[in-house]
Amino acid sequence: MTLPTARLGTTDMRITRVGFGAWAAGGSWAYGWGPQSDEESIAAIRRAVDQGVNWIDTAAVYGLGHSEEIVAAALRSVADRPYVFTKCGMLWDEDGNVSRVARPETIRREVEESLRRLRVERIDLYQVHHPPDDGTPIAMYWETMAELRREGKVRAIGLSNHSALRLGQAEQIAHVDTLQPAFSLIDRTAAPEIDWCVRHDAGVIVYSPMQSGLLTGAFSRERVAALPEDDWRRRSPDFTSDLEANLALADALRPVAERHGVSQAAVAVAWTLTWPGVTGAIVGARNADQVDSWLPAATLELTREDLDEITAALERTCAGRGPIRP
Numbered sequence: 001m002t003l004p005t006a007r008l009g010t011t012d013m014r015i016t017r018v019g020f021g022a023w024a025a026g027g028s029w030a031y032g033w034g035p036q037s038d039e040e041s042i043a044a045i046r047r048a049v050d051q052g053v054n055w056i057d058t059a060a061v062y063g064l065g066h067s068e069e070i071v072a073a074a075l076r077s078v079a080d081r082p083y084v085f086t087k088c089g090m091l092w093d094e095d096g097n098v099s100r101v102a103r104p105e106t107i108r109r110e111v112e113e114s115l116r117r118l119r120v121e122r123i124d125l126y127q128v129h130h131p132p133d134d135g136t137p138i139a140m141y142w143e144t145m146a147e148l149r150r151e152g153k154v155r156a157i158g159l160s161n162h163s164a165l166r167l168g169q170a171e172q173i174a175h176v177d178t179l180q181p182a183f184s185l186i187d188r189t190a191a192p193e194i195d196w197c198v199r200h201d202a203g204v205i206v207y208s209p210m211q212s213g214l215l216t217g218a219f220s221r222e223r224v225a226a227l228p229e230d231d232w233r234r235r236s237p238d239f240t241s242d243l244e245a246n247l248a249l250a251d252a253l254r255p256v257a258e259r260h261g262v263s264q265a266a267v268a269v270a271w272t273l274t275w276p277g278v279t280g281a282i283v284g285a286r287n288a289d290q291v292d293s294w295l296p297a298a299t300l301e302l303t304r305e306d307l308d309e310i311t312a313a314l315e316r317t318c319a320g321r322g323p324i325r326p
Contacts, residue, residue, distance in 0.1 A: 001052035003298045006279050009177050009203030011156045013083060013124065017273050018298045019055040020048040020082075020291075021207060021284040025070040026063020030096055033286070034228035038070055040287045045074035047288035049082055051295055057180075057205065057282045059087035059129055060114050061098060068117035076119075085125035085205075086114050087160055087180075089132060089141070102132035102141035111153055126154035127180055130161045138169050146174035158203075164196040171200055178203040180282070183272055185314065186211040186238060186246055188322025191275075198277040209272040209281040210265050214238060214246045216293070217254060217264035221247075245319040252313035256306045262296040269297035271310060276326050 005014040024033040025041035045056065056075075058067045068086060075081055088110040089102045107128075114123060126148060128141060145157040158178030159170060170176050179197050181190035183206035190206070197204045210216055212233055224239050233239045238246055253264040260267070272281050285291045302310075314324045 001050075003052040003054075005054070007203075008125075008156070008205075008279055009197075010175065010201050011125075011177050011203065013055075013156070015055045015083065015205075015280050016053050016298055017280050018053060018269060018295065019057055019085075019205065019280050019282050020045055020053055021282040022056055022058040022067045022071050023062050024284050024286050025058070026067035028230050029063050029066075030098060031061075031232050032063065032230060033233075034231040036286060038073075041070050042074040043288045044285040044291055045071065046078070047291045048285070048295070049075075049078055051291065053082065053295075053298075055083040055085060055124070055280070057085040057207070059090070060110055060117075061087070061090035061092065061129065064092050064096060065113070065117055068114055072117060072119040083124040084118055084120060085127065085158075086118065086123055087127040087129040088114070089129040100130050100133040102128055102136045103134065104140060104144040107141060107144045107148075111148055115153070122152060123154045125156045125158055125178060127158040127160045127178070128162070131163075131166060138166055139173055142170040142173050149174075160207075162193070164193050167193065167196050167200075167202075176200065176202045178205060178279075180205050180207055182206070182208050183275070183278070184209050184211040184320075185215060185249060185268055185271055185310070186320035188320060188324065191323050191326070194275060194277040203279040204277050205280045205282055206272050206278055207282040209269045209283060210294070211238060211246065211268075212236070215250045215253065215264065215268035217250050217257075219247065219250065242319070245317050248317040249313055249319035252317065253310070256302070256309060259306070260296075260300060262300060263293045265294045266297040266300055267302070267306075267310075269294050270300040270302055271307075273297065274302055274307065
């Protein structure tokens with residue numbers, strides 16, 4: 001299947017409007033989604049690629065290296081390999097404790113480990129996962145990222161979860177190819193950072209456009225209560241104190257989905273793609289069927305009527321945070 005593409009910032013890559021997010025493929029760990037079958041993860045990735053999705057986003061820390069290994073296993077027999085994006089800057093110890101570290105020497109060690117786990121000669125997009133907690137200034141870690149780009153170990157470099165202020169600091173050192181912020185109908189707080197990217201020709205790939213499953217229409221109070229103990233969502237305000245408003249918003253997407261003959265998940269993802277500056281959305285799946293539920297977002301065009309209806313739902317439910325229109 002051929003899906004529409006858009007140029008990723010000023011890079012030479014054109015990406016499909018949706019990409020496969022491999023966070024859940026990491027399985028059980030401190031920030032995991034509960035137990036996950038490797039076979040189902042591989043099947044989900046292959047389904048996405050077979051249907052035309054041409055990029056996969058993962059991170060070294062997902063499953064403490066395991067997600068990258070699963071991505072490699074899924075792509076082993078794929079003739080036309082999709083772009084592979086990953087992240088650095090989150091290290092773990094032998095007990096599984098994670099810390100945010102971005103020293104030049106650790107970034108260089110991480111890129112070699114990711115290249116090995118992913119079984120690729122070059123990473124298409126390498127991103128700093130979070131601003132570090134170890135005191136390393138952005139000038140130091142961003143210069144290291146720029147060096148990796150010049151050396152050809154990575155094709156493009158980006159920042160994830162960084163503020164507009166930090167983006168500006170990085171841009172003075174080397175061009176920021178991409179930003180990866182959280183962005184959805186519920187979490188709209190990255191609007192200023194997306195606007196910065198528009199003004200500086202940086203691509204934007206948003207993550208959690210379905211707000212970790214809340215906007216799929218498949219959640220209920222009962223399902224939240226039944227989440228595994230090691231599922232990080234059990235501790236999130238979105239699934240606890242803010243649950244009622246979020247479920248009401250998800251329910252309001254149903255009429256829009258029915259008009260277009262798609263799932264509520266596809267509507268939620270497509271809404272993020274209407275925001276000026278958003279190049280693509282990262283969407284996760286734990287099995288192949290879940291891929292089929294959101295894939296129509298790649299081609300779905302929401303009408304003005306649809307957008308007005310969704311805006312009214314945001315105002316009525318008071319769900320989420322951030323501007324409701326660009």
